Amino acid sequence: MQKKIVVLTGAGMSAESGISTFRDSNGLWENHDIMDVASPIGWKKNPKLVLDFYNARRAQLKEVQPNRGHEILAELEQSFNVQIITQNVDNLHERAGSSNILHLHGELVKVRGEFSDEESIYWENDINLGDVNENAEQLRPDIVWFGEQVPAIDFAIPHMQSADIVIIIGTSLQVYPAAGLMHYAKSHVPVYYIDPNPATIYDLKNPLEVLPMSASEGMEILKEKL
Template sequence: MKKKIVVLTGAGMSAESGISTFRDSNGLWENHDIMEVASPEGWQNNPALVLDFYNKRRAQLKEVKPNRGHEILVELEQQFEVQIITQNVDNLHERAGNTNILHLHGELVKVRGEFSENESMYWEDDIYIGDKNNKGEQLRPDIVWFGEAVPAIDKAIPIMQQTDIVIIIGTSLQVYPAAGLMHYAKSNVPVYYIDPNPASIYDLPNQLEVLAMSASVGLEKIQLQLQ
């Protein structure tokens, strides 16, 4: 029976593909105040701005491709049962070929009616004011914004409880509820943490190995260790 690996990925996972990390040091995301484009209040105040912002993020997906780190996670599936739990909204894990992916914060290539959070549909094109679902609701990105519930967390918790190995990549684990997931792993589960600028997550009882490097380089090292 294959051992289970849970891989928690954040913005640093996609950085080598050319997708900018979630927000810059000045607190802006692609030159926008984060609350203008990633909150229910921002949507209410200026839905056209929000749609334009995510239209550009969605278009960017067509210009980037999975990096070596994504490929290694696919290769690990030959030896392990790999479950990706990602905070990213891009589709690079899917395009690389991983088979078990849980998006905590939604997906750029999905939309939903603004009042129908459980009814998403695949959508690769731009969204405009006036685009509606079959209930007559304005379409919005199927993204979990600040202040909204994270329904996928209920699926993530039992996955963490059953894993044999944890790999954390490119996330500071500062945003809840994702930040609390590590505390559901058994205390004897080894944890690998890959990030060029690792945050302090040393309050875990687990054996922790920190690799202060890019996702692809760190994963190459872990892949060799696990063989």
């Protein structure tokens, strides 16, 4: 029976591919105040700004490619049962060939009606004011914004509880509830943390190895270890 690797990825996973990290040092995301473009308040105040912002992110997806880190995670499926839990809203894990991906914070290539929480429609192009679902609700990005629930966390926890190996890549471990997921792993399970600027991890009972480097560099090393 294959060992189960559970991988938690954050913005640093996609940084090498040219996707800007969510939290730049100035607190802005692509020169926007995060609350203006990633909160229900921002949506209510200026839905066109929010749609334009995510339309630009969606267009950028077509210009970037998965990096070596994404590819190695897909290759690990030849020897392991790999479950990816990502905080990222891009589709680079999918494009690299990974099979099992849980998006905690939604997906850029999906939309939903603004009042239809359970809805998820595949959507590659721009969303415009006036684009509606079958209930005549304005379409919005199927993204979890600040102040909204993270329903996928209920699916992520059992995965972490059943892991034989945990890999954390490219996350500052500041965004909850995702940052707390590693604490659900069994205490004997090894945790590998890859990040060029790793955060300090407190209260972790597991064996921990920190690889302070990029996703691609860290995964090249870890692939040999595993």
